[in-house]
Amino acid sequence: MIRNTKKQRIVIKIGSSSLTSRHGEISRKKLEKLADEVVYLKDIGHEVVLVSSGAVAAGYRKLGCLERPHTLPEKQAAASIGQGLLMESYSELFLSHGYIAAQILITRSDFSDEVRYTNVRNTLNVLLERGMIPIVNENDTVTIDRLKFGDNDTLSAKVAGLVDANHLVILSDIDGMYNANPTSNANATLLELVEEITPELEAAAGGSGSYVGTGGMKSKIEAVKIAMASGIPTFIGKASRKNIVIDAVSGMAKGTYFKRKSTSNKLNQKKKWIAFHSGPEGDIVINQPAKEIMIKNRQSLTVSGIHQVMGKFEKGSVIRVNDCQGTEIGLGIVNYSSAELKKLLEQKVISAITPEFAIKKEDFVCHSEAQITV
Template sequence: MNSKAEAAAPAGARQGIATASRIVVKVGSSSLTSVAGGISDAALNKLVDVLAARRLAGSEVILVSSGAIAAGLMPLGLARRPKDLATQQAAASVGQGLLMARYNQAFMGHGVTVSQVLLTAEDLSRRRHYVNAHRALERLLHLGVVPIVNENDTVATHEIRFGDNDRLAALVAHLIKADALVLLSDVDSLYDGPPSEGAKRISHVDSPEDLEGIVIGSAGKAGVGTGGMATKVQAAIIAAETGIPALVTSTDNAAAALAGEDVGTWFSINGNKRPVRLLWLAHLADIRGRLVLDDGAVRAVCERHKSLLPAGIVSVSGDFDAGDAVEIADLSGHVIAHGLVNYPCGDLPRMLGRSTKALAKELGREYEREVVHVDDLVLLHT
């Protein structure tokens, strides 16, 4: 275990949450459901008490809340989260209104107005949608509203969905330039092993390297959520790498976390903000194929930050169309980048190793384009 991960986060860093003017808080389904099934009023009201107090103290609060599908299970007579997309969408459609009604009632008890904001991956990967989402959230915050954000499960598909609300929360934090991201679940911290076996709490993470060798769990046995600790850690790393500190802890620790107390696992800032579209491409895009590059092309992409040309590609695999996301690897198979490809997979084999000038002369000027433009390419720290 890296000693950095065992050390406590600097007091000033954690205490910054106590005075942060804009915070994104994410809560998972498992933290909101009761033993009998459905949404627990006690759990929801306890969280709302904490968030409403923070809003009334002057901070802007954005809540990213799972639970729509879980809320829809009981009315539909379902014992567990369904596996097929159509039934998940039906449960979300029934449950989202129920969930928002509970939140509206609970926040109204404190005199705080809330709003519903449903997003899909497309909303944060396309420029026009991104701008509209940003404008809407900014206006709601200016009006003193607590936006309650969820993935639009009723219309999202397997191909475009975020996959879980942890990573959605990281992108929302980036979208509205939050001062901190707090990820809440039913686990109080990240540990260096199973807590039941005497593992030590990891209180502070400076970089992903601090977590090397640590086995991080997936979704729990309750069957109502999709994330687990692994997606929370990934979301925290996404935030930290884009200039937003993150804290992973339990919903029971929400008040302590927002007060800057030493709870949970703190992820320190270790990067700068970058376009949300590139965050999506790096962490959330549905990868449809692979391009393998020669050494010269790897240097051009990684060191000189150039677009990817067909001359440097040695092999192509996968089934993709123009505009799809692909992974870009070196000759050893190490994935160095993700990018949006400009050609369908069927066109590329005859283009490999050839210059764009030669291709344009033989096949037409439309083949003079880059295979992946530098603006549609993101390098990976792997």
């Protein structure tokens, strides 16, 4: 086992099936294994954020359900019970080794609002710098539209980008990414290194893999795409393997490593927020010369490059930028409201009285830059 003592910031995501027994209750043995590996990383100087699933799975039997609930109120009620049980166990285990666990419950709106996004980032940075172990989860008790397939896989990638992590480790009940579905294809081969997410790889990703979990390989690939766009190496492997987290960080684990060939054009924090966390509020259509200027030349968009304005939005909103063929090419923060832009287009008023760019180059992320599949 290679011990890399250079300080690293590591985000670990663990799925429900990797934390619970076959009856759906918290497995103390599984929790202890994970805690021991996190403690080892902490002891040699690394910073660790844990994105933990398992709240619904841990709580539904305490709620009186014989099987995992299907209705939203029951899921939320189970999560309210299970989240407390998880944190109690994590706190006890980490405190026995001298480390303090801190609970962070996040909703999608915490990411879509730039001020709240920054606040979450600042909170996590303070906790990490002071030696705590943040334990992050989707706030399932109050969230309406995110208790669904793969939410915590994506959340872990967003958290990794948020804290500028050096590694993202996604643990599940599978060994990694295969070139075909291993449950139905005996000739499927485990991919040890992936440098690009191709359509063929996405097609090989199947559905939800386990009874107690909500995520499958498809959601993990979506998470990997977000992490790779942020320049964060990612590993997917089987949680039950001995020293899986330690070996994953050391580059020695059995599983799949995802790493871009070049990270020279990775997104900064602002562009990460625009690309992956903001909620676009409208659309504009730009002409072909403007498209070339924005994508090939990486220059700002002038009002004269806008062909059409769709929807209603205010100045400072994030909007979708489309070409004349209807293809979405990127997202950007607009310097005019939709009403102002429509008025300018109707009057055919160009830059003489509109000194600001419609979208500045530093406020625009094209999908090819972020490796987003629309």
